[in-house]
Amino acid sequence: MFTMKLRKVTAAAATALVLALTATACGGDDGDSDETGSGSGGGDKIKIGIKFDQPGLGLKEPDGSFSGFDVDVATYVAKELGYDADQIEWVETKSADRENALARGDVKFIAATYSINDERAAKVDFAGPYLLAHQDLLVKADSDITEATDLNDKNLCSVTGSTSAQNVKNDFAPEANLKQNSGYSECMSALQSGAVDALTTDDSILAGFAAQEQYKGQFKLAGLKLSNENYGIGVKKGDTETVNKINDALEKMVADKAWDKAVTDNFGPANYKNEPAPEIGNIVK
Template structure:
C-alpha cells in the first residue's frame, strides 16, 4: 500500500523551523490541497467528476456519489480521514495510466473488472454489480437488442460499453465517442446521437437529475454484467487484501446499503445485493 505523507516541501519547512526555534508552529506543514497534515497518512484517490449518483464534483467543490462514499469508507479503514483525501479526476481513458504512473493510490470510478484491464492493473472487490443499458429520449425507447442496429450510440473514450454493444448485439449500429458522459448527454438531447450506452447505474444518475427528469428514460435492457472493482497498482496484493476487508466491513455494518439508498434512491434504481468478492491474491 502506498500512502502519501505530507509533501517534501512542507517537510523541509518544518525541519528548518524546528532547527531555528524550539517553539515552532505546525501551520507550515498543513497541506493546502488534499495532501494531509503531516501528522498522519493521506491518500490520493481517483474518481469520476461528472457521474451523478456515483462520482460528481459539485459547483461548490464538494464530491458526492456512491463511489465517493465507498472510497471514503475504505480510506477510513486504512486510517485516513476524509480531510486527508485528495480527489483526482479519473476519466475512463486515463485510469490505467493514473495507476501505472503512481498519480493515485487507488481508483473507485465505475471501473468494471475485465481480463484485459487486469493485464495492466489489479483490482479489489467487486463492490457493486451494474448492467449495461441504453439511455434514450423519452418515448423513443427500444424493446429488444436488434433495434439497436438502427441507432447511433454514444459512449466515452476508453469505455468498453459502445464497442460491446456493437460487437455482441448490433453490428450495424454507428458509434460516437466523446470525452465525458456529460458531452454524450448533450448530444442525446440535441439529437446528434440516439442513445447513450453505459452502465444502468450511471444512466439512472443522469436521468434522475432535476434538469433531466422527463427528458430521458432507460431502455431496460441488461446487455452485460459490470462488476465494479477498486483499481490498484498491478500486483499490490497487500493493498488488495486491505481494501477487500474494508468492502466486507462496509457491507456487514450496513454502510453499503445506506450509501445505495442515499445515492440511487431518488432515481428509483434498484441495485442488486453486494456481489461476492472475487479479486484475491
C-alpha cells in the same frame, strides 16, 4: 481467464498486524505519510483516484466538493484504513491513465468505474468487486424502445472511443445509426432534444446522469443486461496488504447497510435496478 481468490485472515495474522502497527507508532518511523493514516486529523493524507465528470459516481461539484457512489465507497474504505474524510486528497484519474497512476504511486487506490478484466489485472491488483453493473440503454421516459433490437434505424449515442455503441450495432442492431460525441453530457443533451433515440454505456453511469436534478423524470433505463461490468478498486501491483484491507472494508460496508444507502443516495432518482452487493472475489463473466 482472470480469477480472484478469497483471502483468509487468521486471528494470528490480525494480532501480528496490530503489534506491527503499535511498534511502528512507538518507534517514531518516518515513513511515507501517504501509507499510514492517523484517523484523527493528524495531518496525514491519502490520495485516492476517482473520476471528476461522472454524476452519481465521481463528480467534482462547482463548490469543489465531490459526490457519487465511487466517492462514498472510497470515503468509507479510507475511514477503515484510518483516514478521516478531510485527510483524503482526491485525484482525477481518467480511464486511459489509471494503470499508470497506480504504477507511479500517484494514488493509493482507485475507485473510478474500474471494470475488472484480464488485461488490467495483469498490470494492477483489484479489491472487490464492489458493484456489478451492466451495459444498458437510456431512453426517454415515454420511449417504446425495450430491446436492443429496437434500435434498428434509430440513432444511438455514445462517447468517442467507447465500444458500447459498436457492441450494440455488431450484436443486436446492425441498422442502428451511431452518433458519437466527446462526452456523455453531450449525449444527454442530444437525447433530451430528440436528436438521438438512446444512449448506451454502463447502467450505473446512465443512472447517475439521469438522476441529475435537471433530468429527473425525463429518462428511464431499458433494464437490459448487455454485458457484465465488475467494478473493482485498483491497487498497485503486488500490494496484497492494501487489497486485503480494502476487501475487509467493503465487506463491512455491505454488512452495516452503508452500501445500500450509497446506492439509494446516488442512483435512486433514476429507478436504478441494481444487483445485490457482489461477493468479494466473485467475478461475473
